[in-house]
Amino acid sequence: MRKHDPRTYYVGLCATYHDPALSILNDEGEILFAEATERHLQYKRALNCEPDNLYLVPKLLGEYCSDADEFVIACNWRKSRPIYERLAKHLGWLSPRGILSGQGRRLTTWLEMYQIHHMLACQHHAMRRIGINLARTLGRDFPGAAVRFRHYDHHLTHAALACYASPFDEAACAVIDSYGEEGSMAFFAYRNRRLKSLYEARGPLSLGFYYMKLTELCGFDWLGGEEWKVMGLASYGRTVPEVLSWLRGTMRVEDLRLTPDYEHFFEYLSRLTGRRRPADEAPETAADLAHTGQLFFTETVNRLITNLHARAPSDRLTLAGGCALNSVCNGQLLANTPFRSLYVPPAPADDGTALGAALLAYHEDHPDSRIEPRTLSPYLGSRIERNAVERLARHGHLPVRHLPDGAVVSAAADLLARGKILGWIQDRAEFGPRALGNRSILADPRPRDMAERINREVKFRERFRPYAPVVLHQHGPKFFEDYQDSPYMDRTLRFKSAVRGKVPAVVHVDGTGRLQSLEQDRNPRFHALLDAFHRRTGVPMLLNTSFNVMGKPIVHSAEDAASVFLTSGLDGLVIDDYLFTKPGSQP
Incomplete structure (x- = not known):
């Protein structure tokens, strides 16, 4: 043999x-x-x-x-x-x-x-x-x-x-992080499948540490990954000129470096610390601090990226590091720098x-590998074991239907169009922090109270936190100003004012949304569901959020999914071809 x-x-x-x-x-x-x-x-x-x-x-x-x-x-x-x-x-x-x-x-x-x-x-x-x-x-x-x-x-x-992992054969690359071996940032030129180092930061000054401190001052826990809350809260606030002047006084951008003002850094940091939100005050009281801090972060990144273009002229930018999870900043990069295309991987941290x-x-x-550049599929994780789903169907004492050959897509679209909130699980889990249609909670974006309902009854999180839209890619320009393809929910764009009233559940207070763009070849079954919802409602968009409750990771097993389903206000649960509902609910 x-x-x-x-x-x-x-x-x-x-x-x-x-x-x-x-x-x-x-x-x-x-x-x-x-x-x-x-x-x-x-x-x-x-x-x-x-x-x-x-x-x-x-x-x-x-x-x-x-x-x-x-x-x-x-x-x-x-x-x-x-x-x-x-x-x-x-x-x-x-x-x-x-x-x-x-x-x-x-x-x-x-x-x-x-x-x-x-x-x-x-x-x-x-x-x-x-x-x-x-x-x-x-x-x-x-x-x-x-x-x-x-x-x-x-x-x-x-x-x-x-x-x-990008679709580019050449690009400039920025890594903006909390820390590495010697510093917090690195910049590269990418060509012919090779990376050439342009600059590696040294020292403890860090935009990642800055955003962690901002998270702390707003009353949240960066160790628990609550920087998301700052981004959501920032939209409710206004710029505080005095605070912005302190922030600008702590450090400045020189070429590809962050340089501290050694004479005044701790003085300004002390003043900022005096703005810390007390534990007994509502999060909304820190909205102005969050807004001003986010503004400073965005303008600092814009300066670094503009300087990178001067060092590595290209139309294409790739961005990674923990700071690349800041979708608000990402959504403004192409408007504020010379780059014309942006790629952020699904797991930039x-x-x-x-x-x-x-x-x-x-x-x-x-x-000498000749792998053609192509956009990475994020669906690289675990599958739900089929025998676990069958056990849940057999022993869960829940109304359940087995709907193969696409029938579950039609049934789920019907429920969503009727205002039901669904847990949606299929195939392999996403790699990265965002649910992109395989481990998602989905809902109709048209009801004005839908976001509040999910925050209150399903996710059990703060009212100020927004929900993301997933949109059929070909319809993106109808809904967003200066529309950009966003396959991994990696950038926040502004809704056109004329359409905001059609999908209020996914329009944040400042008129923006952190969108996922969906094409058929990226996720055929999820695309079929969104297309079916579009045919029923005339709206090519769904509310899409991660299948978890606040403080927990995205669900991993059938047992995890069942636990969230049974202890929250979800109306239905789809796992592959099985549709579970709750006793007494209409099918």
Whole structure:
């Protein structure tokens, strides 16, 4: 019997202490799997958890790599650690006692030293655990396989995802983050499948840290990922000139650098801290601070990106790093900079670096690879096990219909057109923080009270937070000013005033919406559902939000979905071809 050709698999690990993730590529460059660890664990951001979960990894390798002869394990951080981290560890500043003492000279940055040292301590321990669970699994299940480990620069892994996953064959690339090995930003030129470094920031000053501090001052928890709340709240506020002058006085843009005003930085930071929202005041009281802080963030990014164009002239921009999740800023980049096209990957934050590291390893081994540029599909995660859905149908004591061959699409469109709120699950989960039609909660955008109803009865979150529209791409220009294709819900655009009254549930208070553009080839079944809703209502748009409740990750299993369905105001639940409703409801 002829032995098969040797097979190599590339396993990418995001070993950051927050938002760990794992990806798998084969030796043809095909992405087989990519998912954040929080989904499997159902623990928001999976703080201080390893990406190669000991219970999950054997299943994944068995499913995707059963014929492996070799594994390349690619990590999203360099093996050598920054000198400050090594010094802090040596002096005991990263121990519990050291963190509590707040020792060390205060760095010119936005966060307190105990926060900085806690992050460094968590990352130090995360680095020490890299690949331990993978090693055990490989030793047991693949004893004859060769294993190679590779470590890559953190911001390079961000850039790799932004560029290799884009439809561009050349572009300028910006990575704007909280921190990397040496600093918080990096800029690249991308051409012929190769990345050329233009500038790597050094030092602790960081736009990511700035937005974390802004989140804290508005009364929210950045460790829990509540920067989203600041973006939503900002639309309710007005610019405070005095606060904006303080912010502009803390740091300035010089070429591709952020330069602090060393003389006045802490003075202005102290004044800003005096604006902190007290815990007993409503979030809306921080709206002006949020608005002004968002304005400063956007104008700073615009200056950096404009300067990048001067260094790397191109019509095309790719953007990654945690700051690339700021859809308000993203939606203004093409209007305010010389670039004409923008690509933001579906997972621009640290979870995406698991895939970026694997792509770097693949291209290192295949430097002459001729993979055609194409937009990455975000549907790279886990599937709901069919037997789990069948168990729910059999034992859940819920009204249920099995509707194969597209019948479930028609039934779901009918319910949505009648004002029902549905959980919608199909095929593979999205990679990244946004639900894009495979793990979504969907609703009719026409009722004025729909957003408030979902906030109150389904998501259990603050009233000021908006909901996103998903629109049939060909109808986008009818609804949005200066319409841009937004496949991953990565940018916020302004609705045309004439159509806002038609879809009020997805129009934010300032007339904007963080949209998802939908074409048939991106997600045929979801497109069929939206098309069916359009035929029934004349509206080519649905309200689309992630299938979870506030503080929890997007649902991962049939059991997770059933839990949210039964403990919230959802009217129906679709999992593949099954439609579940609640006792006493009309089918």
